[in-house]
Amino acid sequence: MEEDKNIRWGIIGCGAVTEVKSGPAYQNTEGFEVHAVMRRNKEKAADYAKRHGIAKFYTNADELIADKEIDAVYIATPPDSHKAYALKVAAAGKPCCIEKPMAPNYHDSLEIYEAFKAKNLPLFIAYYRRSLPRFLKVKQWLDDGAIGAIRQIRWSLSKQPSNTDLSGEYNWRTDAKIAPGGYFDDLASHGLDLFVYLLGDIEQANGITTNQMGLYTAKDAIVGEWKHKNGIMGSGSWNFGCSQREDIVEIYGSEGKIIFSVFDEAPIILINPNGEEKLEIEHPKHIQQFHVANIKDHLMGVKEHPSLGKSGLHASWVMDRILGNI
Structure with a gap:
């Protein structure tokens, strides 16, 4: 360009x-x-x-x-x-x-x-989470060895059914023809892609899915497990019919752990032998600001964008493996 x-x-x-x-x-x-x-x-x-x-x-x-x-x-x-x-x-x-x-x-x-x-x-x-300062700080902690050798990542995401879910009003996110995994496709995709960015590609993944509420055609409850190519183990549970919202990611290492949320603007927390560090890093008003700036840098030949077709394809593979589609 x-x-x-x-x-x-x-x-x-x-x-x-x-x-x-x-x-x-x-x-x-x-x-x-x-x-x-x-x-x-x-x-x-x-x-x-x-x-x-x-x-x-x-x-x-x-x-x-x-x-x-x-x-x-x-x-x-x-x-x-x-x-x-x-x-x-x-x-x-x-x-x-x-x-x-x-x-x-x-x-x-x-x-x-x-x-x-x-x-x-x-x-x-x-x-765009690959470009947000909050998650870049998490990546820095991991790359710097702040929790030692990384062993495992665990994510729990749950929420209450929305008014749209309960009323039966049409929502593409719960239409199995568009989003087979329901809200999993829309929401879990963000986290799974982010985990690949933080921890490396995934070589094995599988899951169990069901529709517990019967409110729509797509799945509403999913559990999954995976293994990164470097041996780090992962697990997740996503349920969209619970009484409370929860969004907690924990990365465990040989010398500590990191806690953060994929969607909630909660603090990122580092716990290791040096104590506990808690940081509040706000998102920009236009949350894709850094993602788009990185697109420009890529098109201008300044640096490679962190979210390209190849990584997006890998996220699709991981999701289909968890959903049992491949």
Whole structure:
């Protein structure tokens, strides 16, 4: 990419995730410009473009992808449409960022990955926790040997059913055709990808899944276990019908442990022979700010982005292994 001109982005799917979390991060990054957005509802697309000061809007993704004024595309739709849009972006020869999870299953993710690899095109996946200062501090502790040899990681995530779950109102996150694992696909994907970033690739994974509540078609209770290639063991439980919310990760080492949350803005805690260190590290207002800044650095050849197609593909493989799909 040339350094003397803005990289003009087009966003496919300008829904809630793009309002604060991601859209403004692209707009506020020097050298980036959100030049067009697409949404099938014309009024909502026009309203989004007007409110965010974006030059163009489309109701057809093909037109946005083909637009010669669009240099790169961010796909922010539900996962079931990721493959169809991503393959078209690859065919158009444009860099792309895809919201997580990469696709509803590993095989679709692999098809996306291969399409961009064949054309040597940059492909980013929006696992933005790899770029957040809070988790970079956890990684620093681990890399510095603050808890000695790393032995095991354990994650417990639970929450109450939402009003939407109880009312039966449609939600793609609980539709087995789009998210086979339900909220696991949307939420656990963040943590599992983060654990790979912190501890290395996973070589074995399996799990048990069920639907305990019967409120929707997707799974609502999952337990899983895995082994990283370096021998670190992992386990997780995800239940979306509990009385209380819990989000606790514990990494155990030969000389201490680290405690943090994947989603809650809780302190990160280091416990070792030197005592206990507790740090509060706030997230930015636009949580994808550092992720998007890293996209720019990658496109400019400054440094490699931490969340690329290859790592996103690996996260899809791990999730499918836990869900028993492969």
